[in-house]
Amino acid sequence: MDFFILPSWLVVVVVVAVLTIIYLHYSKDNRRKFGLPGPPPLPVFGNIIDMFKYGLCGLDRHFIKMYGKVFALSTGVFGHFLGDIVIADTEMLKEVMVKQASIFSDRNADPDTLVTPFDQSVFSVRGEHWKQMRSTLTPTFSSGKLRRMEAMILKCANTLIKNLKKKAEAKESFDNSVWGCYTMDVICATAFGIEVDSLNNPNHPYVTNAERANSFKVTDPAVLGILFFPRLMKKLQHILRYVPGFRGVLMSFLFFGNETKELLKEREQAQEGHYNDFLQLMLTAHTMSATEVGDDEKEVQKWKKKSLTTEEIAGNGLLFFSAGHGTASDTLGFTTYLLAAHPDVQQRLIEEIDDVLQGTEPSYDNVSKLTYLEQVLNEAMRLYPVGFRMDRVPNQDTTVNGLFIPKGTCVIIPIYAIHMDPEKYPDPEKFDPERFTPEAKAKRNPYWYMPFGMGPRNCIGMRLALLEMKIILVKVLQNFTLKTCAETQIPLVLSTSNPMKPEKPIVLKVEGRNA
Secondary structure (H helix, E strand, C coil): CHHHCCCHHHHHHHHHHHHHHHHHHHHCCHHHHHCCCCCCCECCCECHHHHHHHHHHHHHHHHHHHHCCEEECCCCCCCCCCCCEEECCHHHHHHHHHHCCCCCCECCCCHHHCCCCHHHCCCCCCHHHHHHHHHHHHHHHCHHHHHHHHHHHHHHHHHHHHHHHHHHHHCCCEECHHHHHHHHHHHHHHHHCCCCCCCCCCCCHHHHHHHHHHCCCCCCHHHHHHHHCHHHHHHHHHHHCCCCCCHHHHHHHHHHHHHHHHHHHHHHHHCCCCCCCHHHHHHHHHHCCHHHHCCCHHHHHHHHHHCCCHHHHHHHHHHHHHHHHHHHHHHHHHHHHHHHHCHHHHHHHHHHHHHHHCCCCCCHHHHCCCHHHHHHHHHHHHHCCCCCCEEEECCCCEEECCEEECCCCCEEECHHHHHCCCCCCCCCCCCCHHHHCHHHHHHCCHHHCCECECCCCCCCCHHHHHHHHHHHHHHHHHHEEEECCCCCCCCCCECCCCCCCECCCCEEEEEECCC
């Protein structure tokens, strides 16, 4: 029987391990912490298994049905990436997003745990640092700047139309990657003043790195590392970028950060030329000397706050390359699919475009007159919001409608689940642009529709994204009708491992309108 007697030190280790697991299980159980309903968490892993079971898009919808519009989640010992509290209640959302926006001013993106240079972007920084950076970058998206960018966007659109004409003549199908080529060309031109022509140069490093940055899955080693062990990933990023499984995402981050620095250096050295783009605005904030500001102390202090470091410019360059390319591309893929699958809606939109534009080129001013196009895009983004989930973190203890929320709590706003709520949108799976007529919008609570977020920390590039999407949709429908084909997946199925991405490529055909 001596064989079954364990050494005393091993007994101690086992007891300590068991007690630690029990402690962690109870201390990380946010249902107990906040007095809210929610799915029971597993020891150590919390509700992470549920994420893999339902997917990030389906997770919130499933649990709202089970536990109501406010419930608790747990990520166990792995931080807060699933969120601590999920809020889909309209009045509470108004408090979080607007009334207490100065308190819920941060994202669940800690610069200390994010890979370089993304940690220095406007998406990641917090508090006063974020306010200063946001105020520096916001003028890039003024109506005047966007009007000056429309010629560059139109040039990119015309390049894509030429390629689609070849597809139409050959009766060939194409997949949603063509929209990624277009949005890549637009972001390169409007943000950095460079031409890429992605569709005809598929091996261009900008194209290949953008594909790597936007084709990740939740199950990829790099993504799992960033989610579960962010501090370790940050410390080891310079080594892991050479390790298979980690290389793709990390190397693409490094590439776009370095490219921004190189472009910045070239313009600093050239000291001539005038650019109306995102990089130039950042460069001006970076290089302007105090003597140029003047002697007024207030103006000097204002300049110091708006000045951007090289790393901040690189971080925002990376943000614009990745977010500006992927989000608009995905939305265009979903929108063109919906138009092809609903020819009656497409025909009505074609008639509006023909009637309003009379064959002229789309512009910042005339696309704003296309009310039905606005309805179609809004309904597409309701069904498929690329920003399907967002978070806010309070910078101090606060109370929202009687619920005490401590400083540092990760509050999740489940946008996709809100958009698909049958109480808000009857028959929510149905594509119906009539939901967004001016009359219908006026009757609807604004917190029922948030594809770009809400409040002061909404998407900074929203206006540019809408403009580039409207211009290419107008150009496409001035020249073609969109058609489904044998390879088109109907109905479209979303991937569970790659949030808000189609399970299979969206394959369509175009037919010339004059054919």
